[in-house]
Amino acid sequence: MSNLTLYLLLWPALAGLLILFIKGQNAKRAAFGAAIIEFILVLLAMMQYEPNANVQFPFFHTWIENFGINFSIGMDGISLLLVFLTAFLVPLIILSSFPHSYKNPNVFYALILFMQTGLIGVFTSFDAFLFYFFWEVALIPIYFIAGVWGGERRIPITFKFFLYTIIGSLFMLVGFVYLYFQTPGTHTSDINAFYQLSLNTTDQSWIFWFLFIAFAIKMPVFPFHTWQPDTYTESPTQATMLLSGIMLKMGIYGVIRWLLPVVPQGVSQWDTLVIILAIIGIVYGAIIAIRQHDLKRLVAFSSISHVGLIAAGIFTLTEHGMQGGIIQMLSHGINVVGLFFIIDIIYRRTHTREIANLGGITQTTPALSIFFLILLLGTVALPLTNGFVGEFLLLSGVYQYNNWMGAVAGLTIILGAVYMLRMFQGVMFGEQNEVTATFRDLTGTEKAVLIPLVIMVFWIGLHPNTFLSLTEPTVGHLLGIINR
Amino acid sequence: MNSIILLTSFGILNLFVGFRKSNKLVLPAVFLFLLIVLVVNFYDWNNTTTYFERMLTIDNFAVAFTGVVVLTTILVIPFAKRYVDEQNESLAEFFSILLFSLVGAVMMVAYENLLMLFVGIEILSISMYVLAGSDKKNLRSNEAGLKYFLMGSFATGILLFGIVLIYGATGTFYITEISSAATAGSGDALTSPLLAMGLLFTLIGISFKVSAAPFHFWTPDVYEGTPTLFTAFMSTVVKTAGFAGFYKLMSVSFAGAYDIWYPTLVAMTVITLGIGNIGAVAQNSFKRMMAYSSISHAGYLMIALLSFNDRSENAIFFYALAYSIATIAAFGILKLVSDQRDDISYNAFNGLGQTNPLLAAVMTISMCSLAGIPLTGGFFGKLFIFSAALEQNLLWLIIVAILMSMVGIYYYFRVVIAMYMREPNGERVAVSSSASFALIFMAILTIVMGVLPGLMSNLL
Numbered sequence: 001m002s003n004l005t006l007y008l009l010l011w012p013a014l015a016g017l018l019i020l021f022i023k024g025q026n027a028k029r030a031a032f033g034a035a036i037i038e039f040i041l042v043l044l045a046m047m048q049y050e051p052n053a054n055v056q057f058p059f060f061h062t063w064i065e066n067f068g069i070n071f072s073i074g075m076d077g078i079s080l081l082l083v084f085l086t087a088f089l090v091p092l093i094i095l096s097s098f099p100h101s102y103k104n105p106n107v108f109y110a111l112i113l114f115m116q117t118g119l120i121g122v123f124t125s126f127d128a129f130l131f132y133f134f135w136e137v138a139l140i141p142i143y144f145i146a147g148v149w150g151g152e153r154r155i156p157i158t159f160k161f162f163l164y165t166i167i168g169s170l171f172m173l174v175g176f177v178y179l180y181f182q183t184p185g186t187h188t189s190d191i192n193a194f195y196q197l198s199l200n201t202t203d204q205s206w207i208f209w210f211l212f213i214a215f216a217i218k219m220p221v222f223p224f225h226t227w228q229p230d231t232y233t234e235s236p237t238q239a240t241m242l243l244s245g246i247m248l249k250m251g252i253y254g255v256i257r258w259l260l261p262v263v264p265q266g267v268s269q270w271d272t273l274v275i276i277l278a279i280i281g282i283v284y285g286a287i288i289a290i291r292q293h294d295l296k297r298l299v300a301f302s303s304i305s306h307v308g309l310i311a312a313g314i315f316t317l318t319e320h321g322m323q324g325g326i327i328q329m330l331s332h333g334i335n336v337v338g339l340f341f342i343i344d345i346i347y348r349r350t351h352t353r354e355i356a357n358l359g360g361i362t363q364t365t366p367a368l369s370i371f372f373l374i375l376l377l378g379t380v381a382l383p384l385t386n387g388f389v390g391e392f393l394l395l396s397g398v399y400q401y402n403n404w405m406g407a408v409a410g411l412t413i414i415l416g417a418v419y420m421l422r423m424f425q426g427v428m429f430g431e432q433n434e435v436t437a438t439f440r441d442l443t444g445t446e447k448a449v450l451i452p453l454v455i456m457v458f459w460i461g462l463h464p465n466t467f468l469s470l471t472e473p474t475v476g477h478l479l480g481i482i483n484r
Numbered sequence: 485m486n487s488i489i490l491l492t493s494f495g496i497l498n499l500f501v502g503f504r505k506s507n508k509l510v511l512p513a514v515f516l517f518l519l520i521v522l523v524v525n526f527y528d529w530n531n532t533t534t535y536f537e538r539m540l541t542i543d544n545f546a547v548a549f550t551g552v553v554v555l556t557t558i559l560v561i562p563f564a565k566r567y568v569d570e571q572n573e574s575l576a577e578f579f580s581i582l583l584f585s586l587v588g589a590v591m592m593v594a595y596e597n598l599l600m601l602f603v604g605i606e607i608l609s610i611s612m613y614v615l616a617g618s619d620k621k622n623l624r625s626n627e628a629g630l631k632y633f634l635m636g637s638f639a640t641g642i643l644l645f646g647i648v649l650i651y652g653a654t655g656t657f658y659i660t661e662i663s664s665a666a667t668a669g670s671g672d673a674l675t676s677p678l679l680a681m682g683l684l685f686t687l688i689g690i691s692f693k694v695s696a697a698p699f700h701f702w703t704p705d706v707y708e709g710t711p712t713l714f715t716a717f718m719s720t721v722v723k724t725a726g727f728a729g730f731y732k733l734m735s736v737s738f739a740g741a742y743d744i745w746y747p748t749l750v751a752m753t754v755i756t757l758g759i760g761n762i763g764a765v766a767q768n769s770f771k772r773m774m775a776y777s778s779i780s781h782a783g784y785l786m787i788a789l790l791s792f793n794d795r796s797e798n799a800i801f802f803y804a805l806a807y808s809i810a811t812i813a814a815f816g817i818l819k820l821v822s823d824q825r826d827d828i829s830y831n832a833f834n835g836l837g838q839t840n841p842l843l844a845a846v847m848t849i850s851m852c853s854l855a856g857i858p859l860t861g862g863f864f865g866k867l868f869i870f871s872a873a874l875e876q877n878l879l880w881l882i883i884v885a886i887l888m889s890m891v892g893i894y895y896y897f898r899v900v901i902a903m904y905m906r907e908p909n910g911e912r913v914a915v916s917s918s919a920s921f922a923l924i925f926m927a928i929l930t931i932v933m934g935v936l937p938g939l940m941s942n943l944l
Binding site for chain 1 (some may be wrong): 837852857858859863864867870871874875879882883886889890893894897901904905906936937938941942
């Protein structure tokens with residue numbers, strides 16, 4: 001099993017190809033099975049993983065001869081955690097689609113699995129061009145999922161999303177090509193060669209922006225976020241889950257792996273600006289979220305706010321900030337997927353996402369109310385839930401960097417509670433109306449999606465060390481490179 | 485050399501096939517002929533020989549590019565089926581002209597003497613003038629043929645004048661000897677105004693042929709009017725052969741005179757990239773968009789000309805192959821769709837993803853390749869070109885090119901959107917099995933080039 005990373009990478013793509021040939025709604029069951037197998041492989045990897053800073057389960061093959069470009073994959077702590085997140089969420093996302101019957105289901109589910117290959121490739125690549133390659137491979141399926149199966153205004157909105165992200169990634173490509181040519185000898189795009197470069201401050205300064213724009217658009221950090229709320233709203237729920245739950249982590253992961261250690265001096269020139277932008281995003285996203293009437297848009301803006309905090313924490317370059325950012329990636333993925341799923345449940349039964357049209361749902365739905373409340377409390381970072389661990393570490397990191405910034409960033413907890421509780425109040429409490437009077441409680445499938453998510457909410461909240469200990473050596477190693 | 489002889493004799497043989505008035509035989513015959521040429525061509529691999537007093541050299545460079553143009557032509561054939569169905573009387577002649585024009589293309593990639601370059605360009609161009617106007621009853625086609633002929637022959641005149649002036653300055657037609665005459669410190673040829681003038685005129689002449697701005701004005705009109713089958717040929721074979729010849733001229737003859745042509749070519753590259761990409765955005769006709777797209781790809785290829793180092797040759801080869809395959813597929817699908825729906829605009833492709841999943845999938849792969857998105861050959865084509873240029877410290881030019889390829893993504897994806905996200909506006913498009921086979925082959929080749937670029941990144 002030493003080539004585990006390779007199997008993890010190839011299995012979803014292979015399964016996706018096979019699923020293309022399955023007609024009818026059987027495709028969804030096959031896709032679910034394939035995703036579960038992937039998850040089992042990841043669990044195997046986690047069991048065999050030894051918590052140190054080394055890259056484990058490596059696979060290396062020459063890709064382009066004489067160019068020093070190699071097919072070099074493997075997993076260290078951060079990769080493993082994100083691969084775990086991907087493999088954990090994809091089966092749930094597929095399961096969450098069971099009540100829907102999308103047209104051309106074989107293509108729909110094949111695209112989800114192709115995207116999984118792209119995502120896992122991004123998280124496990126240790127070669128710059130390979131990373132870029134998978135970065136785009138992950139984008140194309142989601143563009144089609146959102147563009148073909150989305151809502152009425154999907155065509156212009158998803159096209160904006162596509163152009164926005166691909167333009168960002170082309171800047172990243174320029175940065176990589178430039179770095180590639182700075183490596184000694186016959187050039188190589190290996191990550192360790194990038195880490196060993198000692199560029200002058202001016203070069204680092206502009207390369208920082210070329211790389212950062214790509215990652216900032218993906219996350220998205222204010223002011224690069226304008227594609228995000230519309231795209232989340234118009235996409236089918238599964239695409240929204242993939243985008244918010246996993247894909248935005250590509251941006252954060254890119255910052256941790258490919259930006260901070262590669263151009264540390266560039267970072268030290270611009271980190272204050274980035275943290276200020278991120279904090280603006282926190283407050284801005286939260287304030288707009290408070291004003292939203294549409295549930296999906298509300299969660300979309302709340303996502304901008306939460307990601308802002310993660311970005312701010314990581315750019316502090318403190319161990320707290322980094323570790324908090326990484327654990328918060330996991331928590332945010334779980335919470336946001338859960339929330340979007342609950343919104344989907346509500347929408348399927350009432351055909352509305354307007355808070356004003358809803359109300360009184362608790363009266364008929366004890367199970368839904370409990371799950372909704374737990375996920376919501378996780379999102380507002382109540383102690384003992386997953387959100388608390390991440391936000392506490394992140395805020396402590398930002399506070400170490402600058403007291404005032406820490407104080408402003410801390411608003412996220414208050415504002416988060418405001419918009420989330422307002423949403424819960426408006427949707428779940430109050431008088432029943434004709435739309436919500438006949439609201440059915442959760443079905444078995446829906447519970448099957450929510451139970452694993454809720455277990456994770458408590459697991460991370462009560463025993464975060466399971467995950468923190470995985471990434472600790474790697475974070476220490478990266479910080480060592482950044483501060484060299 | 486074998487390929488020149490074979491192409492010529494097969495061209496004549498094909499005319500006799502045409503006498504039988506049996507069109508059914510023509511396409512298989514041409515297919516077989518070209519396949520033979522393709523195979524025989526590779527016998528010259530790693531076996532450099534010169535012919536006609538060193539006027540032609542068949543080296544790996546020539547073999548590789550001959551391979552590209554012949555393969556491209558083979559892939560055009562399956563889309564000609566409609567000519568057979570309609571009992572077109574001139575089918576055999578059309579394909580004989582294609583075979584003859586390939587002789588010109590081979591000469592353009594194998595020349596060692598500027599006269600051969602000129603003769604090669606003329607053979608190719610004159611064939612193209614005829615084919616551009618080959619749809620005799622169509623006004624647009626007549627216009628295209630006439631326009632291309634008038635402007636093309638004028639450009640050829642300028643090219644010839646340039647070659648003569650270079651001869652005046654250096655006293656030779658051989659490119660290697662020009663190189664030694666036109667290198668700093670080896671005489672006064674380098675400073676001679678004749679050389680600068682000759683170089684400029686040659687540049688203009690060749691730029692016209694590869695449709696580089698500001699000598700691109702004929703391209704959209706001619707591409708649009710020319711029957712789609714021959715547009716496909718024109719935008720791939722002429723461009724590939726033109727760039728191979730162009731590269732050989734600049735890198736062999738005028739590497740020493742770098743300072744003279746470099747600023748001009750840089751300016752032309754930037755203008756070409758700009759006009760090609762921005763012009764394409766404004767088009768509503770898919771065919772005109774492809775014409776501007778071909779201008780923009782000329783711009784990307786010119787970046788490799790500017791950087792001439794050990795990476796450039798292979799970069800041009802890889803790029804030309806990826807571009808040709810994707811372009812043939814796009815024009816092939818356009819031909820199938822427009823024959824049935826009688827429309828060459830983006831709307832013709834509406835809902836193709838539902839009516840013809842195969843056509844839509846291949847078109848998407850081709851558009852991704854042209855736009856330079858990973859998983860396709862076009863991405864590595866661009867990457868190789870850019871890395872060749874970066875070795876020459878042309879960072880700012882790469883940034884311009886990347887900005888322009890962002891624009892490119894916009895117009896290439898418009899057709900993808902039409903195919904998958906809009907409702908169909910017609911019946912299923914009929915596709916012959918040979919065309920499907922060719923399309924699948926091109927899609928696989930594009931993906932293979934995009935996943936395993938190492939197979940072809942080190943040939944030259």
